[in-house]
Amino acid sequence: MDNYFIHTFELSYRTTLEDILELTDHKLVKINGEYKSTKYVDCGLTIISRRCKKEGKDGKGNHKLILIVNPSKLIKPGSFSNNITCGDDFEIALVILDKMISSLFLELELDDFKLSRIDITNDVHNVPESIIQEYILIMRKMSLSRGYRPNTELEKNTPEFRCEDSFNVCNVSQGAEFVAYNKHRASIDQGYPQEVLYSFEDTMRVELRFSRRYINRETKGLSTSEALLYMYLSRADLVKKYYDAMFRYRTDLCYVSERWQGLLIEKWYGGKKKARKLKDYIKKLSDMEIHSETALYDSYNTKKVRTRTPSVLNDIGFSPIPIQQNTASYMSPLDIVLGFSESKKKDKCYKFIKHSKGRKKVIFRYEDYRIHDDR
Numbered sequence: 542m543d544n545y546f547i548h549t550f551e552l553s554y555r556t557t558l559e560d561i562l563e564l565t566d567h568k569l570v571k572i573n574g575e576y577k578s579t580k581y582v583d584c585g586l587t588i589i590s591r592r593c594k595k596e597g598k599d600g601k602g603n604h605k606l607i608l609i610v611n612p613s614k615l616i617k618p619g620s621f622s623n624n625i626t627c628g629d630d631f632e633i634a635l636v637i638l639d640k641m642i643s644s645l646f647l648e649l650e651l652d653d654f655k656l657s658r659i660d661i662t663n664d665v666h667n668v669p670e671s672i673i674q675e676y677i678l679i680m681r682k683m684s685l686s687r688g689y690r691p692n693t694e695l696e697k698n699t700p701e702f703r704c705e706d707s708f709n710v711c712n713v714s715q716g717a718e719f720v721a722y723n724k725h726r727a728s729i730d731q732g733y734p735q736e737v738l739y740s741f742e743d744t745m746r747v748e749l750r751f752s753r754r755y756i757n758r759e760t761k762g763l764s765t766s767e768a769l770l771y772m773y774l775s776r777a778d779l780v781k782k783y784y785d786a787m788f789r790y791r792t793d794l795c796y797v798s799e800r801w802q803g804l805l806i807e808k809w810y811g812g813k814k815k816a817r818k819l820k821d822y823i824k825k826l827s828d829m830e831i832h833s834e835t836a837l838y839d840s841y842n843t844k845k846v847r848t849r850t851p852s853v854l855n856d857i858g859f860s861p862i863p864i865q866q867n868t869a870s871y872m873s874p875l876d877i878v879l880g881f882s883e884s885k886k887k888d889k890c891y892k893f894i895k896h897s898k899g900r901k902k903v904i905f906r907y908e909d910y911r912i913h914d915d916r
Contacts, residue, residue: 544880545776546623547631548662548748549611550769552654557602561590564606564646585614585634586641606646608654610638621737623664631773635766652764657753659769661776664724665745665878667910671868673723673745674705676875678865679796680721681708682826684789684834688712705866710787716754717783721747747879749780781881790833790851791860793882795890796872798902799827799863805890809857822850827863836861858890870894873907884908 561576562569569576569590576590587609612634613624625631639651668676681704685691692709696702706726711718724746728738751759751772759779760768772779784792797805802823806816822840825831831839841847854861864872871894876882884907895904 544665545661545663545780546625547612547773547776548623548660549609549658550656550660550772551658552608552610552651552765553657554606554649554654555593555601556604556606558590558592558604560602561604561606564648565590581641581645583614583619584641585611585618585638588645607657608642612638615641621733622740623662628770628774632770635769639766651766654765655753656756656760656765656768656772659751659756659772661749661751661772661780663747663780663880664741665747665880666743668743668745668878668907669905669910670723670725670743671866672872672905673743675796675864675866675868675872676745676878677708677721677723678705679860679862680875682831682833682862682865683792684832685710686786686789688714689787692718712783712787715783716752716756716758718750718752719748719783719787720750721745745878747780749783751779784879784881791855793874793876794855794858794860795874795888796862796864797859797890797894798867798870799823801870801890801894802859802861802863804897805857805859805893808893810853819850819853823861823863826861827865833862858888868902869905870900870902871904871906873905878907 556564558576565576565578565588568580569578569588571577575592578588581588589607589609591605591607593603593605612631613620613622615634615637616624616630625634635651642654643650681691689710689712692711695707695709696704703726705723707720707722709718709720709722722745724744725738725741727746728741733741756768756772759775760771763771803820806819806823810816810819818840822836825836825839826833837847837850841850851861860874864870871891873884874882877884891904891906894900
């Protein structure tokens with residue numbers, strides 16, 4: 542869980558457009574309907590002015606001065622990687638930011654701004670691109686808890702969108718959004734330089750994006766600098782809390798191909814008729830267009846059986862959702878890959894598949910792939 546870091550956060554200060562232009566010495570350039578300056582982007586700061594969606598009732602004006610901050614670049618200008626590894630580093634970044642604000646906007650300091658967004662991030666390295674795609678396709682089939690829904694805005698508005706490269710779930714009432722995506726592929730799309738592309742090879746990025754609604758609830762009564770430090774120190778717990786609530790069923794089970802699912806059922810589940818019914822249910826889940834809840838309702842008529850069926854597979858030890866593109870025989874549980882739990886010492890599915898004759902496809906046990914690197 543220590544791998545989670547704050548990638549960016551957003552600060553806002555409400556006032557009039559005239560005041561913003563005066564504060565920024567009229568150096569903002571109008572781009573696509575908003576005033577913007579990227580002069581300090583390599584130092585971790587992007588300056589924007591936007592019109593508020595709602596008219597203010599407090600007389601403070603109808604525009605916002607927005608600062609988009611990359612704390613790692615505050616520590617090491619121009620960097621594309623995380624440079625903050627502890628609370629002391631983050632506090633240093635906040636001191637640097639406060640000094641930048643005071644020098645750029647003579648009348649303002651950090652605590653004059655409101656924290657309006659924060660992105661907590663984890664770069665999961667050493668996951669082959671084909672396996673990243675498998676995890677994303679599996680997550681897309683997982684049943685979500687009430688209040689959580691897929692955010693399909695990106696795929697609707699991006700003609701070249703690839704469903705195997707991105708998974709996105711939001712909870713509007715909470716004001717939070719969970720995203721997992723192929724960071725190397727995204728870096729190519731964004732035109733990053735070659736040395737940066739290399740650093741993101743075989744990397745699955747996970748982000749939890751908190752909006753003002755969530756932040757205000759978590760940091761009530763704190764100043765902006767205190768809220769930022771609280772969010773940093775609580776980052777792992779906040780991500781895990783959202784992740785645990787997001788999916789309806791267990792996420793600590795391994796994933797195996799449809800073929801191995803059938804063999805494991807034959808080995809550890811008694812009764813030919815029940816086993817055949819269970820394999821039919823799993824076969825439906827091998828279709829990328831069929832959701833896990835849909836397959837369950839299509840396969841079993843009674844609520845009692847539909848409730849019991851996932852428990853049967855829990856006891857065997859693997860998820861009912863098979864590996865979608867059949868690129869591997871076995872994949873570690875999502876919880877382990879994302880850093881939410883340690884590896885299981887007694888994973889009977891892994892042991893059975895590993896030592897079986899005739900296995901041709903790769904076994905992805907993340908513990909074996911996770912090695913130290915300098916990224």
